[in-house]
Amino acid sequence: MKKILTYLIISTSVFLLVSCDKPAPTQLVDDTNNDYEVELLNKDLENYISSGSDTSGVTQDLTGLTNLISVSGIKITTSKGTISTSLAQAMFFDKSKPIYYSDGKLLGYRTIIPGIIKFNETEANIVPYRLKFREEGIQKDTLIGNRYLLYNIFGGVPDPFYFNYNAQVSFEFSTFIGGNTVTFPILTPKEITGNVVFTGKSINKNLEATLNWNTDGIGKVSIIIGLIRPNQITSIPVYRFRTRDDGEIRIPARLINQLPLYRFEKIVFTFVRSYEGYHDYGDNDLLVSSQSIHSIVIEIP
């Protein structure tokens, strides 16, 4: 009896050991609000060409493809202080007039100026729109038409356009012929004000960045990390993070320390809170965008 039981329990143990599962895992649901997307904005940090569309150089993908109406309230903080600017622009493309690279790849479309545009009842200027690009290692630019532009750098200069946060900007369009007028308000987001705690040293590859901002609690914000070469003012955007508008994100240290920071002098953290809406007009999609932008420029330690 004793032997039988001994063999029985040993053989049962072996059978169960080889036949059974492991305990069930627990699937945890992400309820932290700490999730984010990270996107690489530029692969080629050596030969970056800014479209020059705004002072941060990072906000819109102005590749000459999508009809755009955009208003922005922009703050740039450096070691010298903070500068506030307002920007409004619009561009419309003629999809029947494409522009190609020399290899036949689509570069963009020529723009058109269909009438008069006013932002907050201030008529927008019509300025040339040059598209910069690099082809076969050579920097080139091409004039693809005109666009509408208002910008206020300081106290209504040069244009008396003021971006109203958490309010609206009125948009008005009138055709040159026939005088048809279209008006609608563009809602603006709450002003975003960021703060960066940037510690460590690049030479030690132990830089850490913790970013905070005044939360709106809804929607998402984009945080763009860019780099500025020595003696230059143009930022080269590297990463775009999209995360919940909950006021805090800790940038994984590896994403900063693995960059070739020794080639750059400054790092730019740009906080963007935006409202965007696409309007489908067949082949003529229209993106209406308003955004609050705060760029913080920091010397790389």
Next chain:
Amino acid sequence: MIPSYKILPQSSSDLNGYFGLQDFISIPFYNYESNPDNFFNTKDWGISLQYGAEFSGSFNSSIYLLGISKRIGNHSLSARYTPGFQKEFLFSTGESIVVNDTTTQSLEANYTYKELFGLGYSYKMNEQLSAGLSLRFFEQDFNQQIVKPVFGDTLYLVTENLSEDLNFWKADIGIDYFLNDQLQFRLASINLLNFGDDPTTEEFQGFEIKQERGAFIAAGFFPYNYLNFNFIYETTSSFQFSTTGNANKFVYGVTAFHDQYQEPYIAGLVPSFGYRTNLFEVLLSGVYYFSDRTNDAGFSQFYEEGIDNIINNRYSYNKIVLSLALNISSTPEKKVELIDVQIVREIYPTFYDMYLDKPFAYGKIVNISSEQVKVTPSVRIEGITEGNINSPQVLVEPGDTSTVPFYLIISESLNMERATLSNADFYVNVTSNQPDDEMQKPALVNSENAWDGNVVNLRYFISKDMNFSMNYAKNILSENKNILDSLLAELDEFEKAKLLFNEFVKKMTYVSDPRASVEYVQFPNQTFELKGGDCDDLSVAYCSLLESVGIQTALVDYKNDLQLRHVNVMFNTKLSPEQAALITNNDSKYFIRKNEQDIDEVWVPIETTSLTNFGEAWNLGVEKFNREALNELGLASGKVEIVDVY
């Protein structure tokens, strides 16, 4: 970014509920969690198996535990392999990488906590106190996808798998104290010593299993066998309480526990039901949580609090567990203890049946079980007994101390020419052939000719070679058949005794005992072979001759002179006092004794050392008897004693 804090939920919880202190569980289930001193009652080898299943929405079964234990005296050792003591968490890291304008890839993580094996040692200091330690090995496997930039000619974001295995040992100690049969206590540490790897990867820091030190105290109250109560309090304000019991071979119990980090206040129940025999035990238990464990659990709480107990935490699922334990040696639980043995008699091999009536040793035993037991004492003396000699069973009440006799049967084939010192092994058994306790004592075994000086015991020498004496006596009587046939029938015994004595003394000379320090008595055949002996030897030989032909004899023990005791013989003539004149007209030459029917019979004293003739030996015997036994009141004072041979 968000500080983590430690929790200590129910570190003393195990899968069987509270059975750790139960006497009726003799085979352990290796519940180091509630029994860090791993005290248990198993006496020999034991193996255990726990197989269980979780109800996580699906049904996952697995081996929870395989264990083995060994008891060596007061030391007990145990080891367990716990493949099912693991908890795996799967979650999204919260990080996504934009692959192109429309596609994102979410990054995943997999954290697994395992307790792989444990080792236990316990030492039982006495019946009230035992202490021990457990050593447990844990493994933590952290795997997580991360996005990482790679800079060459251009910049790329690549997905990598980050992993780290952290191992650590956990050591705890515990003490069990049995105040009495009804109150028992346990004090044990929680995470007393933890040593092992620390995470080097930033992503995994803070996710290690929590190892905060603490302690728990347990108390057990056992008013009845069928119902008792236990309580465990942990220093982190968690507690559990249980009621357990047993009826016949069935055991049962239910444990409820409060865990300050689990909801609701009483977080769950652990019911158990089992069946046990001396050979195996089987226990079916389960863990039932009052909160719904099949709902999705949030990462944030895991991130903030982590876990500290692999088998019982806020993410644990309801379980059912089948525990099997087998006692390989089938050594039963000890129920009685042999406290002491006192040998009250030396062993004289010739007194072969004396120890059937008179124990040669007494043992003191105590019933340490909770039930009335029948104890069988037994003894074995190497070379003296054939196997164990059992004594009658003794009934002992729970907790009582009792004295048990050890009787002895000496092997008939024994041939001891000289005295030896041998070991006597004393045993006490309750239910099986395996003794509950045993003790060894030295015992002096005398030679077969040794005599303890007690005249009563000369009978063993008289009866030893009865066949030899019978043949010898019959030869003499047959040679004198004519004489015997011509006498009155009433004188048959007297004349036979006379003829036998006269033939006997012809061949004998008196030789004093050569062994001055030890009483030495020859068997009749040795006396005839040696043609002589002292008073003991001659009296034994003559008595043996008379008894072999049916003449009733008695030995007369003269104890007047302590330095030189003397023995001679008295025999029954079967004559009545009225018939005494047939042998003598001197009424001082015989002695009247009543037989069993209360009838007076004439007895004649013979001095066997008077090796002349029957008449002379009779005269000397009468003279000594009258003087010392009668005139000096030796019979009345006990200085002279008549000892019937049979």
